[in-house]
Amino acid sequence: MIRLEGQPLVKMVDIEKKFRAVQALNKVNLEIQPAEILGLLGDNGAGKSTLIKILAGVFPPDGGEIFFEGKKVNFSSPQDARTLGIETVHQALSLVDIMSIARNFFLGREPTRKIGFIHLLDRKKMNEECKRAVTGLGVRVRSTDEFVSILSGGERQAISIGRAMYFKVKLLILDEPLNALSVRETREVLRQIQKVRESGVSVVFITHNVYHVYPIAERFVMLDKGIKLGEVRKKDASAEDIIEIIATGRMLNK
Amino acid sequence: MTRQENPADLEIEEKLSNFTHLRRLPEFGVILAFIILFTIFSIFATQFLTLRNLTGILTIVSELGIMAIGVAFLMISGEFDLSVSSVYAISGFLFVTFANRYNSPLAFIITLIIALFIGFCNGIITIRTHIPSFITTLGMQLLLRGSLLAITGGESVSYKSDTIMPVLLTKFIGYGFRPSHIWFCLLTLIFSLLLTRTRYGNWVFATGGNKEVARAMGVKTTRVKMINFMLSALLASLSGCIVISRFNLANASFGIGMELEAIASAVIGGTLLTGGYGTIIGVFFGAMITGMMRTGLVMMGAPAYWYQAFVGAILIVAAIINLKLSRIEM
Numbered sequence: 001m002i003r004l005e006g007q008p009l010v011k012m013v014d015i016e017k018k019f020r021a022v023q024a025l026n027k028v029n030l031e032i033q034p035a036e037i038l039g040l041l042g043d044n045g046a047g048k049s050t051l052i053k054i055l056a057g058v059f060p061p062d063g064g065e066i067f068f069e070g071k072k073v074n075f076s077s078p079q080d081a082r083t084l085g086i087e088t089v090h091q092a093l094s095l096v097d098i099m100s101i102a103r104n105f106f107l108g109r110e111p112t113r114k115i116g117f118i119h120l121l122d123r124k125k126m127n128e129e130c131k132r133a134v135t136g137l138g139v140r141v142r143s144t145d146e147f148v149s150i151l152s153g154g155e156r157q158a159i160s161i162g163r164a165m166y167f168k169v170k171l172l173i174l175d176e177p178l179n180a181l182s183v184r185e186t187r188e189v190l191r192q193i194q195k196v197r198e199s200g201v202s203v204v205f206i207t208h209n210v211y212h213v214y215p216i217a218e219r220f221v222m223l224d225k226g227i228k229l230g231e232v233r234k235k236d237a238s239a240e241d242i243i244e245i246i247a248t249g250r251m252l253n254k
Numbered sequence: 255m256t257r258q259e260n261p262a263d264l265e266i267e268e269k270l271s272n273f274t275h276l277r278r279l280p281e282f283g284v285i286l287a288f289i290i291l292f293t294i295f296s297i298f299a300t301q302f303l304t305l306r307n308l309t310g311i312l313t314i315v316s317e318l319g320i321m322a323i324g325v326a327f328l329m330i331s332g333e334f335d336l337s338v339s340s341v342y343a344i345s346g347f348l349f350v351t352f353a354n355r356y357n358s359p360l361a362f363i364i365t366l367i368i369a370l371f372i373g374f375c376n377g378i379i380t381i382r383t384h385i386p387s388f389i390t391t392l393g394m395q396l397l398l399r400g401s402l403l404a405i406t407g408g409e410s411v412s413y414k415s416d417t418i419m420p421v422l423l424t425k426f427i428g429y430g431f432r433p434s435h436i437w438f439c440l441l442t443l444i445f446s447l448l449l450t451r452t453r454y455g456n457w458v459f460a461t462g463g464n465k466e467v468a469r470a471m472g473v474k475t476t477r478v479k480m481i482n483f484m485l486s487a488l489l490a491s492l493s494g495c496i497v498i499s500r501f502n503l504a505n506a507s508f509g510i511g512m513e514l515e516a517i518a519s520a521v522i523g524g525t526l527l528t529g530g531y532g533t534i535i536g537v538f539f540g541a542m543i544t545g546m547m548r549t550g551l552v553m554m555g556a557p558a559y560w561y562q563a564f565v566g567a568i569l570i571v572a573a574i575i576n577l578k579l580s581r582i583e584m
């Protein structure tokens with residue numbers, strides 16, 4: 001496949017999704033460029049999480065098509081999306097409480113030594129690598145053998161993000177990554193996201209707080225009640241403009 | 255995110271790390287309970303501390319324990335299996351019937367394959383229809399038991415075939431020990447390693463701990479559950495073949511209520527009823543306690559009925575402790 005100049009990394013076309021009576025997404029189009037940070041904004045229930053869950057393979061869309069690096073894809077499980085390099089930190093779907101930090105960190109991608117058909121966990125590697133990655137994000141854990149349940153919300157979020165960054169990915173999707181984070185943690189995570197982008201990874205950053213994403217993103221897509229309101233570039237709109245768009249549900253006609 | 259160290263913080267950390275120590279040895283509670291009960295029985299029941307009695311207990315414990323391992327393994331991945339007692343009974347019948355017609359190794363293999371199929375049905379029904387496995391497997395239990403009673407009319411069938419499988423499974427090997435004791439220990443070891451040291455074990459914990467998270471992280475949770483349903487039926491079937499080889503007789507009423515003893519053993523051993531946590535070593539001692547109570551109480555002169563009452567009481571206490579421990583960690 002020849003990589004055309006300016007070809008988007010992801011192209012979602014006319015995506016539709018219904019949950020019984022609720023039209024969560026109505027013919028939504030979304031493009032993600034290589035190595036960009038895209039802000040996906042909208043009020044509660046706008047359909048942001050639903051859209052990226054489709055992109056992450058959590059469930060299929062009712063209608064529409066998805067292209068990844070120019071090729072049409074049909075994800076039947078999150079594993080499919082992961083294999084292509086799409087890594088997601090879901091709003092509430094990232095860590096198993098009653099499992100250790102290291103086990104969570106490598107869940108689904110455990111480093112193993114193969115003996116026959118048995119995959120033995122490389123527990124030494126799991127603990128060391130996990131500790132290194134997590135410490136790199138500024139979270140201080142006594143032991144990666146601890147249960148995730150004893151961590152604070154911020155520490156959990158940092159571990160989810162650290163995990164996404166650890167595995168070399170092409171697209172990183174972060175659903176409300178700054179919820180429950182302290183000021184210092186927020187700054188650290190934002191710094192990490194920029195670092196990820198500099199290494200050539202695209203990032204989709206979902207939030208309803210424009211001020212979180214405005215400083216680092218270059219493009220913003222606004223959703224409202226399952227409909228895409230439109231998109232703006234940072235040079236064309238201020239943070240206040242974007243708030244106005246979300247609040248009124250209409251694009252500004254400047 | 256570097257926190258200031260202050261004395262209060264450190265104190266809390268110390269407390270937390272104590273709980274962590276507890277979790278590092280999650281079998282601690284059940285082993286302690288085992289030692290206490292063992293001591294009590296040894297003191298108060300005169301014939302308790304004899305090799306003959308202890309190996310006798312071990313025979314019962316092995317048959318229950320092999321079943322309990324499967325039940326616990328499935329429970330950790332978040333599902334119940336109440337059909338094990340019927341799989342146990344029907345397996346005995348199949349084994350005897352096929353052995354009498356062909357030979358015992360072939361009968362053993364056919365029986366295990368049929369059990370795998372029953373487990374497969376339990377799994378596929380639960381997963382496809384989204385009804386709780388509690389109901390699916392209760393239905394399967396009644397269906398199998400009812401069919402077995404109807405077909406046999408309550409008549410026993412005796413084993414009249416070669417000694418190959420009976421010798422491999424349960425005939426005395428000296429000092430009252432039997433191969434089933436070794437199988438139980440071996441299976442405990444294998445499943446313990448499978449759970450704690452392998453990738454699959456990690457998926458089992460994750461599937462039971464939080465199915466949605468596990469799926470989002472790329473774990474094939476339905477496959478994990480299917481496999482565990484099949485393993486549960488497989489181990490129950492093995493247990494059934496063992497007990498029939500010991501009695502040389504199959505009866506449709508074998509193992510009634512045994513599924514609850516197996517679940518009790520799992521819970522006493524520290525398995526969370528809600529899934530996501532448990533240890534196979536714990537189940538080993540859970541089965542030990544359950545089996546020991548059965549003979550120990552009788553030997554102390556208590557009517558046999560007290561066995562149920564005591565197991566019930568221990569079960570409730572164990573479930574409370576399990577829950578409390580998991581809360582402390584949260």
Ligand SMILES: Nc1ncnc2c1ncn2[C@@H]1O[C@H](COP(=O)(O)OP(=O)(O)OP(=O)(O)O)[C@@H](O)[C@H]1O
Pocket residue numbers: 019022023024042043044045046047048049050051091208
């Ligand atoms: N699994 C589901 N079943 C039924 N309805 C759902 C499901 N997931 C989402 N919805 C509905 O779809 C709509 C969009 O939800 P979605 O979670 O995508 O919104 P969101 O933009 O992420 O909101 P928030 O900012 O609160 O996270 C909502 O009305 C929600 O109730």
Ligand SMILES: [Mg+2]
Pocket residue numbers: 048049050091175
């Ligand atoms: Mg959301």
